[in-house]
Amino acid sequence: MSDVFDQFQGTASYIASEELRHAVNVAVALARPLLVRGEPGTGKTLLAENLASALQLPLIRWHVKSTTKAKDGLYVYDTVARLHDSRFGGEGGGDVRDIARYIKLGPLGEALAAPSRVVLLIDEIDKADLEFPNDLLHELDAMRFRIDETGREVAAVERPIVIITSNNEKELPDAFLRRCVFHYIQFPTRELMSEIVRVHHPDITDKVLDNALEVFFGLRATPRLRKKPSTSELIDWICALNKAGVDLGKISGGIPFLGTLLKTEQDVELLGKRAKA
C-alpha cells in the first residue's frame, strides 16, 4: 500500500474498527473533512485526539455550542477591548490604531494559520444553528479566508485534517454533506467491545469481563429504554466495580452502581419493574 494511505491504524488506547480506519484514511488521502456520526459515547471526539497523536500532529479543538457563529471560528474582532484601551489606555500601552492587535483567531482560523499540518476537530456541529455548516463551506473548501478589518489573507500552508462530529440532532445541509467523507460509527460488537474494555482496564480477568459484558448487552437489549448505556458508560461502570471490589459473578439480583449505566428515572423504574416480573 502506498504511504499516503493507511496512515491511521488506531492507537494503543483507541481501538478503531476496520471500517472506521478506512474512512479516516480516505479522508486523509483525499484531503476532505471527515464527518463522523454515531450514538453518543461511541468515541467520536476521541477519534480526533487519537488521530492527532497517532500522526503526531497538533490538535486544535472547536467545540460548537448553540450560540456559536461560523465567523467566530475564523476570528473575532474584540471591539470592546479596543474601546477599553482607547478610553483607559491598555496595560503595556498598546497602540489602539493597530487593529490587528484586537483580532483574535478562532479555532478554524488558527488551524489555517498554522505553520504546519494540524488536526482540527469541529465537535458537535449540529448543536449550532441550521445555517452554520453552510457558512463554513467556502473556508473548508478553499482552506483560506480574509480578515476584513485588516485585509490580511490567511491561507493554509498544508490542508489540515478536519474531523467533524455530529449527534444526528439536526439535518446537515446537502451542499455541506457533498464535501465531506462520511462515516457512521456502529455500536461495537461484543468482540470489539471486549478489546476496547481491555485497553482501558488491562488487568481485567476474562470472567469479570464476560460477566460485565453480559449485563451490559442485556441492558442494551431491554426494549423501550429511553437512553441505552454507551461504551464510555460501560468503562466507567467497570472502573466503579473495580474500585469497590465488587465481583459480578457473586451478586444476585440488582445491578450494582446502576446510576453509572442508566441516566433517567424512567429507565431505572422500567428495569425495576422487569426485575420483579
Next chain:
Amino acid sequence: MLVEFLFELRARKLPVSTHEWMALMEGMALGLHESSLDGFYHLCRTLCVKDIAHYDAYDDAFLAYFKDIHQDALKLTEELRAWLANPRALDGLTDEQRRAMQALDLDKLRALFEQRLKEQRGRHDGGNRWIGTGGTSPFGTGGANPSAMRVGGGGGRSAMQVADERRFREYRRDVVLDVRQIDVALRGLRRLGRDGAEDELDLDETVDQTCKNAGEIEVVFRPPRRNRVKVILLMDVGGSMDPHAELMSRLFTAASRAGRFAKFRSYYFHNCVYSAVYEDAQFRKAVPVAELLAHSDRDEKLVLVGDALMHPAELLDPGGAAFFSSQNRASGHEWLRRLAAHFRSAVWCNPEPERFWAGTTIEVIASVFAMWPLTLDGLAQAVRYLVRGGERPRVGDPERWMKSMVG
C-alpha cells in the same frame, strides 16, 4: 461500467451528486479501494452516502449490481487458484487440528470450494450459504474451522456479506419514529421573531450607539428571539386508532414540550371531526368547532392526526356521527372542509402505512387536507409544507371513488 452503478444508486433515490462521484473516481485513481470489492464498498459508501438512513438502500443497490460480478471475478481470478493451492492457515495448528485438516485434503477442499461457488450463484435465487461468511464454513474470513480457507481481503468481512446482512434497515427514513426523532422533525416548525420584554443585550447596537456617543457607554437591550408559530393539534383516538396509541402519545409528548410553540392547543375527536372536538380523550368536555374556529387565527397551523379510515357513510352522510351528537346536519366531510377553509396551512398525518390508502376514505380526506404518512420522512415533509407551502401530495383518485360510492 461503474457509471451504471451511479444510476443504480440514484434510481434508489440516493442523492449522489457528480461532485461526489468525481471524488470517488479520484479516490480510486489513488488506489484507495485497495483493488478489491470490499474496499470499493467502503470507499463508495464513505464518499457518496452521507446519511445512515440511506445505508440500507445502498446495500440493496450494491447487492443488485455486484452479485454476478462478484462471482465472475472469483471464478476468473487465477490468483485465487494459486492462493487455494497454498493456504496460509496451515501455520500454528496443533497436531489434532492438522489431522482434521488432512481429513479434508487440498483437492477435496478445492472441489468443495468450487462446488460451493456454484451453489452460491443459486443462493440469491435459492438460498444457499456464502463463501466469505465466518462461523464454521471451511471457506471464508474469520471463521472457526481449522482447515478454513480465507477468501477475500485482509481481516474484514466481505462487502457482499456486509451488504447482504442489511444491518442498516432499522435506520431507514420510512419507519415510524420515537419521541426524539419527532422532536427533531418538529424543530423545523418555527418562525423566529422578537417580541416581549427587552431583556437581551444587543451587542452590535450597543457598540454602534456607544461610538455615536463618542465612547460614552450606551447599553441597548432587545427582546430575545422566540418561535412565533402557533399550533392546533387534533388527534383521533379510540377504535381503529388503538394500535397507534403509543405513537400518538410520543407525538403528543414531543409537540407539547414547553416553550416549543408560541401557542399550543390540542383536542381529540373520534373517527372524523363533526360539530365538536373534545378537550379530553374521554369525550366529556366538548368544544364546538364553530367556537374553535372563532378563537383561532387563520395563521395558526392545524395538524390533524388520524388513520382517516371509517365507513364511507360516517364521512359522507349528514348525521354520520350517530355515536356522539344528535343534531348533526352537516357530514363529517363538510366539517373537515370548514376546518381546511379556515386555516391557511393545515396537514393531516396518517399513521396508517401508505400502501393501505388506496380505495378507502383516506383518499377522500387526503383531497381535503394535504396528507403524509406519520413517518420521519412524512413528518418532515408535513412540517416543510406548513412553513413554506408547496405541492400537496396526490393520493389516488377520490372523485372517481366517491362517485362509485354514492352511485
